[in-house]
Amino acid sequence: MTVPPDPSPAPLEIHDLTVSYHKKPVLWGVDLAVPRGQLVGIVGPNGAGKSTLIKACMGLLPLNSGWVKVFGRPLRDVATRVGYVPQRESVDWDFPVNVMDVVLMGRYGRLGLLRRPSAADRAAAKACLEKVGMLPFANRQIANLSGGQQQRVFLARALAQEADLYFMDEPFAGVDAATESAIIAVLRELRSQGRTLLVVHHDLPTARSYFDMLLLLNMNVVAFGPTAQVFTAELLQKTYGGRLTVLSEVAHAVGAQERGAP
Amino acid sequence: MPTATTFRAQGGRRGGMAAALVAGLLFPGVLHAARVSDVAGADWLDQAARFLSFRDLSVRYAVCGAVLLGVCCGVLGGFVVVRKMALMGDTLSHAVLPGVALGFLWNLSKDPVAIFVGATLAGLLGTGMVRAITHTTRLKEDAALGLVLASFFAAGACLVTMIQRLPTGSKSGVDKFLFGQAAAINSGDVWLMLAVTVLVLGLVGLFYKELLIVSFDGGFARASGLPVAWIDRGLMLLLAFSVVIALQAVGAVLVSAMLITPAAAAYLLTDRLHRLLWLAAAFGVAAGVTGAFFSFLGHNLPTGPLMVIGASTVFAGAFFLGPRHGVLARWWRRRDRAARTRRENTLKSLYRIGEEADFAAEGATLTELARLRKETLEDAQRLATDLVRHGLATQSDDLVYFTPAGRQRAAEIVRNHRLWELYLTNSANIAADHVHEDAEKIEHVLGEEVVRDLERRLNHAAVDPHGRRIPTAGEIHRAAGLSGESGRK
Numbered sequence: 155m156t157v158p159p160d161p162s163p164a165p166l167e168i169h170d171l172t173v174s175y176h177k178k179p180v181l182w183g184v185d186l187a188v189p190r191g192q193l194v195g196i197v198g199p200n201g202a203g204k205s206t207l208i209k210a211c212m213g214l215l216p217l218n219s220g221w222v223k224v225f226g227r228p229l230r231d232v233a234t235r236v237g238y239v240p241q242r243e244s245v246d247w248d249f250p251v252n253v254m255d256v257v258l259m260g261r262y263g264r265l266g267l268l269r270r271p272s273a274a275d276r277a278a279a280k281a282c283l284e285k286v287g288m289l290p291f292a293n294r295q296i297a298n299l300s301g302g303q304q305q306r307v308f309l310a311r312a313l314a315q316e317a318d319l320y321f322m323d324e325p326f327a328g329v330d331a332a333t334e335s336a337i338i339a340v341l342r343e344l345r346s347q348g349r350t351l352l353v354v355h356h357d358l359p360t361a362r363s364y365f366d367m368l369l370l371l372n373m374n375v376v377a378f379g380p381t382a383q384v385f386t387a388e389l390l391q392k393t394y395g396g397r398l399t400v401l402s403e404v405a406h407a408v409g410a411q412e413r414g415a416p
Numbered sequence: 417m418p419t420a421t422t423f424r425a426q427g428g429r430r431g432g433m434a435a436a437l438v439a440g441l442l443f444p445g446v447l448h449a450a451r452v453s454d455v456a457g458a459d460w461l462d463q464a465a466r467f468l469s470f471r472d473l474s475v476r477y478a479v480c481g482a483v484l485l486g487v488c489c490g491v492l493g494g495f496v497v498v499r500k501m502a503l504m505g506d507t508l509s510h511a512v513l514p515g516v517a518l519g520f521l522w523n524l525s526k527d528p529v530a531i532f533v534g535a536t537l538a539g540l541l542g543t544g545m546v547r548a549i550t551h552t553t554r555l556k557e558d559a560a561l562g563l564v565l566a567s568f569f570a571a572g573a574c575l576v577t578m579i580q581r582l583p584t585g586s587k588s589g590v591d592k593f594l595f596g597q598a599a600a601i602n603s604g605d606v607w608l609m610l611a612v613t614v615l616v617l618g619l620v621g622l623f624y625k626e627l628l629i630v631s632f633d634g635g636f637a638r639a640s641g642l643p644v645a646w647i648d649r650g651l652m653l654l655l656a657f658s659v660v661i662a663l664q665a666v667g668a669v670l671v672s673a674m675l676i677t678p679a680a681a682a683y684l685l686t687d688r689l690h691r692l693l694w695l696a697a698a699f700g701v702a703a704g705v706t707g708a709f710f711s712f713l714g715h716n717l718p719t720g721p722l723m724v725i726g727a728s729t730v731f732a733g734a735f736f737l738g739p740r741h742g743v744l745a746r747w748w749r750r751r752d753r754a755a756r757t758r759r760e761n762t763l764k765s766l767y768r769i770g771e772e773a774d775f776a777a778e779g780a781t782l783t784e785l786a787r788l789r790k791e792t793l794e795d796a797q798r799l800a801t802d803l804v805r806h807g808l809a810t811q812s813d814d815l816v817y818f819t820p821a822g823r824q825r826a827a828e829i830v831r832n833h834r835l836w837e838l839y840l841t842n843s844a845n846i847a848a849d850h851v852h853e854d855a856e857k858i859e860h861v862l863g864e865e866v867v868r869d870l871e872r873r874l875n876h877a878a879v880d881p882h883g884r885r886i887p888t889a890g891e892i893h894r895a896a897g898l899s900g901e902s903g904r905k
Contacts (some may be wrong), residue, residue, distance in 0.1 A: 212639040232643025244631045247499055250689045261627045263640030268622060295687040315640070 155263055163226025165190050165319045165350040166211065171220035173203070173210045177217070180206045182374045188367075193345040195355045195365035195381075199394050202372040204354045205241065208321045211352075212238055224319060234264045237317030239308050240324050245399065247297050253307050254292045257283055260314025260330035275314075287336060302333030313344075320344065320351040327356065338364055358390070444462070460713050467712045475712060477606050478598035482704030482723070483664040484515050484609040485674065488616050490700030492658050493679035493897070494693040495651060499631045504543065504557065506672040508652075509659045511542025513572025513668040516593045517579055524582075526589055528604045532660055539656040572668065596667030596720030598708040609661045616654050620693070628689055629650065633849040665704070677727035678703060681734040684741050703727035739895035755802075757860050762799040763808060763826035764859075765789050766816060771884075779817040827887040832859040834880035835870045841881045842874060848881040 164187045167339045171184040181203040188194055196204050209215045211222050224232050237260075257279040258271050265271065271279075283289040286306040296304065305325060312320060319385040322341075324332050341351055345366070352369075355361050361368060361381075369386045370393040377389045470476050496505045506574075515538025519531035542564045549560040579590045590888025592600050618625065629637045630647045638644045655675070662671050678699035682692045714722075736743045765788040769780040786796035800816045803809035808822030816828065833855045840851040871889070882888055 187520070209635070212635075214635050214638055223561070230641065233639070236639065238639040240633065240635050244635060246500070249632050250683065250687050250692050251632060252688065255628070255688070256632070259633070259636065259640075262625060262629050262637070262642065267642070269624065270625060292764075311636075320640075388813055 162190070163223070164188060165225055166352070166402040167223045167226070168211070169220050169223075171207075171210060171222065172218040173206050173215055174218050175206070180373065181210065184220070184375055186369070186375060186378060187213035188350060190350055191345060191348045192350055192366045193341055193364070194350070194367045194369055195361045195372055196352060196360060196369045196395070197355055197361050198376075202393075204292075204371055205323050207371065208323055208352065208354060210297045212236065212321055234315075235318045237312040237315040237320040239312045239320070239322040242301065242304055242308065242327065244323075247299075247304060249296065251296060252282065252292070253288060253294050253296060253299070256281060256296060256307050257310045257314050263302065263315060277312070277314075279314050279409050282310040283307075285313060285340060286310045300330070302329040304327045306333060306336065309340060313340070319348065320350050320353075322353045324356060326360075361385075385390045418843055449508040463713050463715075464709075474599050474601075477601045477603060478712070479705060479720075480606045481598055481601040481609055481665050482708040483701050484606070484613045485658070485665055485704070486608070486678070486700030486704035487893045488613045488658040488666075489662050489671075489674040489680045490682075490697035491616060491620055491693050492655050493649075493675035493677075493700070494682065494689070494696045495627060495631055496655070496675050497679040497683050498689065498692070501675045502563045502672075503504075504546070505655065505659075507546060507561045507568075507674045508543055508655060509663075509672040509675070510572075510668055511564045512536070512539040512656070512660055512663060513567035513593065514538050514568055515572075516663065516668070517572055517590060519573030520579060520590050524584065528602075528608050529901055532608060532893045535660040535663060536653075536656045538568065538572075539659060540653070543652060544657075569668070589658055592667070592718075593671055594667050594724070595718035596663070596665045596670070597716065598665040598711055599716050600721040601664055605661075605664055608901075612657045612661045616658060619650065619654060623647065623650075629691075664879055665719050665721055667718065670720040670724045673724040673727060674700060674703070677724065677731050681727070681731040682739045684731075684734040687837045699730045703730060729745065744834050753860075758799070759802055759806060759808065760860055762789065762803055762826065763818075764829050766809070766818060766822075767830050768824040782814040782816065785816060787899070814892050826893055827892040829859050831887040831889075831892065832862045832867060834884060834886040835867065835874065836862065837882070838874055838877055838880050838886070851881065876877070 166186065166188040167184040168184055171181060171186075172179055173181045181202075185206065193326065196207065198204055202311050208215060210230070211224075213222075214393065222229060224236055229236065254276075258275060260282070261271050261275040280289060280292070281291055286309050287364060287399070288303060288306050288310055291299065291303065296307065299307065305328075309322075309325060312322070325337055325341075329337070341353065341364075345351060353365070355364070362385050365381055367379060368381050369378045370389055376393045377384045451617050466472065467475055470479070493505070496502055512535040515535035517533050517534075518538070520526060520536025522530045546557065546560045546564050549555055549563065550557050555563075573594075574825050576590050576594065589597070608709055626637070626642055626647050629640070629642065630644050630797055634648075637647075659671050659675070662674055666674050679692070679696040681699050682695035685695060686692050696705065703723050703726035706726035707719050710722045710726075711717050711719040734742065737745075739745055749794055762785070765785055768788060769784050770777070782796050782800060785791075785800065789796060789799065791799070800809065800811055803816070803822060804811055807816055807819055808825060810817050836855040836858045837848070837851040840846045840854060841848050876888070878886055878888075
């Protein structure tokens with residue numbers, strides 16, 4: 155995948171980003187510039203800060219240092235150009251809403267305050283449900299869906315955002331094979347429309363075939379580049395191997411000191 | 417009522433012991449005397465008629481107040497329940513008590529506005545402290561909630577007791593804020609309640625979309641650029657308002673139940689948030705008015721407990737009688753399914769009897785059926801009668817025949833059973849003697865779609881692991897049609 159030189163600012167640029175949970179650094183000095191029209195996989199071991207990176211980019215966590223720019227501007231100015239698929243477990247699926255209600259939420263950001271979803275918004279939501287094969291279930295209460303179907307609903311909601319940059323947190327977690335291939339087809343379609351996608355992924359073998367670029371993450375960026383160049387035994391060893399125990403020990407010590415623990 | 421309060425207040429400010437005594441003894445005394453004569457002269461039917469006729473001004477105020485607080489608490493309670501903030505609501509409602517007492521002490525009168533402001537501030541301070549504790553210590557939210565609830569309520573209880581000891585205090589009515597007294601609601605209270613209810617309904621209507629998304633998925637809402645923190649704060653403020661206006665009638669001890677119980681009942685009955693809010697408001701009104709009514713019947717019993725009992729009754733109704741999630745409906749469905757399973761097992765046995773005779777013989781005898789089902793003849797007769805009643809079989813003497821519908825269902829069940837056995841042995845590598853039990857359960861729940869899929873996966877195999885033939889879809893269809901024709905002859 156070669157991208158012609160693009161004068162417009164990068165969809166996502168991160169500089170010297172440090173984020174902590176309970177004063178303990180989870181991400182340290184992350185620098186990243188993601189080019190347009192790429193399907194990027196974020197991989198790394200458990201606790202490597204994959205979800206944290208996404209949440210920090212979306213402004214859901216306070217940053218200790220550094221900055222994030224989306225299309226060259228602070229996220230707040232361009233929130234409607236950014237789409238989000240949170241982890242499925244992050245919401246209560248017994249919540250009294252049906253599938254259509256959830257997908258319509260994808261329109262709320264561009265509607266802004268006070269305006270109600272219009273017929274056009276409903277039509278758009280329907281088209282998004284159609285794309286993920288969930289239109290027949292539009293009026294179902296969301297608790298009565300399988301895990302794969304719930305994930306498709308989240309994807310449909312993100313599609314309804316009509317964003318240019320997408321962050322997706324483990325969209326393939328706990329889904330059936332049919333849903334997995336349906337999701338990857340939608341992601342590729344979005345990419346071919348020139349949109350940029352960052353996807354947290356936990357399965358290495360499929361990561362290789364799914365993504366154009368890979369971000370190997372373990373508290374900081376181990377490697378970022380085209381999949382063919384980055385998916386090497388040496389770099390993966392570096393990401394998943396023991397080298398970083400020193401880093402996490404230091405992080406632990408820093409956290410303890412900041413908290414004022416004995 | 418208003419005159420009594422002002423009189424007492426003036427007396428209190430002058431500090432004149434005598435005036436206070438007069439106010440304390442004379443005024444409520446007169447009111448009380450009137451009531452005593454009611455008790456003596458009238459039975460509860462008259463009292464009910466008096467309530468329902470709305471003759472008394474205090475009854476009108478009490479009912480208006482109950483309706484307003486029911487709507488307000490019901491609607492906001494809907495959000496409390498779906499956001500799992502019930503304990504926060506409880507803490508908020510206990511934390512307002514010291515504010516009530518301080519609001520009273522402000523000018524030593526039951527001034528609705530001063531009490532409203534004091535209580536709201538205390539409630540917000542309490543919830544703010546919960547947040548501060550969870551953010552700065554390792555304590556989790558439940559401990560912080562319990563801590564704030566207890567300490568604020570304790571402070572409030574001390575202050576209320578102190579006010580009671582004041583010369584004017586014992587008749588101040590501040591003690592009514594513990595368990596509530598709808599009859600103590602005056603016109604000023606009603607206007608304040610109306611203002612808050614209009615504000616709550618207006619804001620919830622205007623920002624319904626935002627409240628929905630923030631309640632369901634706060635992270636997504638923030639990522640969409642919506643002002644989540646402001647919406648949360650606004651909801652908290654409205655919650656504090658509604659707790660405070662309900663306080664006079666329900667009391668600090670139980671006011672959180674008016675937030676939680678009507679909404680919890682509504683939650684059991686519907687799957688859409690907007691319907692939940694309407695229902696919760698209706699339940700809140702019903703509970704509120706019932707509470708006020710019984711309080712009046714019982715000559716000004718504390719209203720709060722009665723309202724909460726009303727709300728709990730509504731909840732019990734939803735819990736037992738709810739059409740989908742109700743205990744009764746679930747029990748009925750289970751019973752229904754068990755009966756259907758029994759019928760289908762009988763059909764299966766009839767099919768097996770026919771199969772053993774290569775479908776040459778017409779019908780099966782009751783004795784054969786009893787033998788195969790391992791039942792007595794009487795039980796077999798009962799099974800057969802059940803089939804006849806559901807149009808799945810006919811019976812003449814002791815011979816049982818399929819109807820077309822019965823034959824079709826029997827063939828389907830046999831097919832499901834054998835397909836599933838075959839699937840387990842072929843695809844899941846389970847030994848042939850382990851699969852029967854499992855298939856006995858699965859056969860009744862396999863849908864057509866899954867059956868088609870199984871048939872495809874098994875290459876439309878004709879024989880099960882035990883060497884018996886699996887009926888095909890076409891055969892089932894034809895069987896129904898053919899026996900249908902023979903049935904018509």
